Amino acid sequence: MKLKFTKMHGAGNDFVVIDAINQRVDLTPAQWQLLADRRFGVGADQMLVVEKTSSPQVDFRYRIYNADGGEVEQCGNGARAFVRFVTEKGLTDKRAIKVETMSGVIEPTLESDGSITVDMGAPVLDPEDVPFDATGLQGKPEGDDTLWPLDVGGRTCWISAVSMGNPHAVQVVDDVATARVETDGPVIERHVRFPKRVNAGFMQIADRHQIHLRVYERGVGETLACGTGACAAVVAGIRRGLLASPVTVNTRGGVLSIAWQGGNSPVMMSGPAVSVFDGEIEL
Numbered sequence: 457m458k459l460k461f462t463k464m465h466g467a468g469n470d471f472v473v474i475d476a477i478n479q480r481v482d483l484t485p486a487q488w489q490l491l492a493d494r495r496f497g498v499g500a501d502q503m504l505v506v507e508k509t510s511s512p513q514v515d516f517r518y519r520i521y522n523a524d525g526g527e528v529e530q531c532g533n534g535a536r537a538f539v540r541f542v543t544e545k546g547l548t549d550k551r552a553i554k555v556e557t558m559s560g561v562i563e564p565t566l567e568s569d570g571s572i573t574v575d576m577g578a579p580v581l582d583p584e585d586v587p588f589d590a591t592g593l594q595g596k597p598e599g600d601d602t603l604w605p606l607d608v609g610g611r612t613c614w615i616s617a618v619s620m621g622n623p624h625a626v627q628v629v630d631d632v633a634t635a636r637v638e639t640d641g642p643v644i645e646r647h648v649r650f651p652k653r654v655n656a657g658f659m660q661i662a663d664r665h666q667i668h669l670r671v672y673e674r675g676v677g678e679t680l681a682c683g684t685g686a687c688a689a690v691v692a693g694i695r696r697g698l699l700a701s702p703v704t705v706n707t708r709g710g711v712l713s714i715a716w717q718g719g720n721s722p723v724m725m726s727g728p729a730v731s732v733f734d735g736e737i738e739l
Contacts (some may be wrong), residue, residue: 457739459483462541463732464721468680468709470732472500473541476507487739491716492523495720498737500680502600504534514554516559519610522675530621532683536729537727539564544731558606559621565725568719576684576723579691579716580619588625589649599697600718608640615644617694619622620723622674623650624688626657627642628698632668635660641672657681659689667693680709687723690714695724 459481462473472491474481483491490497500523501731508516518538519736520531521601538555542548543566552565563575583590588604595602596614604626615625625644627634634657644656660668672678687703693699694716702715712727 458476458736459739460466461498463736464537464541464730466536466681466729466733467680467684467707467727469504469533470500470535471504473504473537473595475545476505477547479504488521488525501533501676502534504538509556511556511653514556514631515548516553516555524675524707528622528675530557531688532574532576532725535562535564535574537728538562539566539572541729554590557621565619571726572729573724573726576620576687576725578720578722583617586617586623587651589651593607599695601695602691606644606649608643614640618688618691620684620687622650623654623686624657624685625654626659626689626692629658629660632658632660632670636651637668637670637672637678642677645674647674655685657685657689659693660676661698664700665702668706670708681707683712683725686714687725691716691723
């Protein structure tokens with residue numbers, strides 16, 4: 457089968473975006489892996505699928521597949537790419553849309569300056585709902601947050617457990633450049649305490665309104681940027697009393713802006729989304 461696609465990225469977090477409204481898309485995990493392969497396929501951190509929705513309250517359905525072929529709940533940078541894609545391809549004339557995901561409805565908006573803002577909804581902070589198994593652990597209160605001890609290769613890492621529609625384990629490090637992302641990231645991702653695996657965030661505090669962040673993504677590995685990871689890190693930092701909204705998040709691929717007023721208020725994420733090229737691949 458021939459599959460038309462658009463290659464996009466948001467701050468270096470790259471995607472293959474597929475219109476499943478105007479073409480049939482029914483791929484196996486192996487075919488998703490092939491699309492993501494940087495040598496034998498197109499190359500991407502995630503594949504984003506645009507579908508019709510059966511709900512009259514939303515505009516589109518949004519499905520996300522990681523590079524390992526597994527479907528996941530949420531992708532913040534992908535949400536920005538999604539709204540640019542449906543706008544550029546003439547699938548909508550709205551600048552603000554409601555999009556159904558596996559974890560709920562998000563609301564991305566294409567701003568007049570070309571940037572994109574996404575209402576990511578309120579963070580989920582109850583460990584059981586992240587999900588994170590805290591059974592038998594002694595948490596350490598810090599501000600409004602609770603830090604949890606995680607055994608990582610015989611060492612203890614203190615993490616904040618946050619869900620932004622997908623699970624995150626956020627830790628503060630002295631320097632992201634020397635953080636043990638490549639070694640600790642895969643261990644944390646598959647830690648037994650996270651039954652659905654987890655995205656591992658490594659956050660360096662620059663000042664109360666600025667951080668540096670690296671994220672080892674579940675099912676992908678380290679990416680140049682992670683939108684939900686940026687949201688989770690800022691939420692954790694604000695709850696710990698280390699940060700104040702809004703926060704500039706410096707990733708290896710670009711800059712994101714995150715605002716959160718605490719409690720059940722939504723996390724607002726702003727940043728770029730770029731179309732790179734259109735293509736067609738034979739699968």
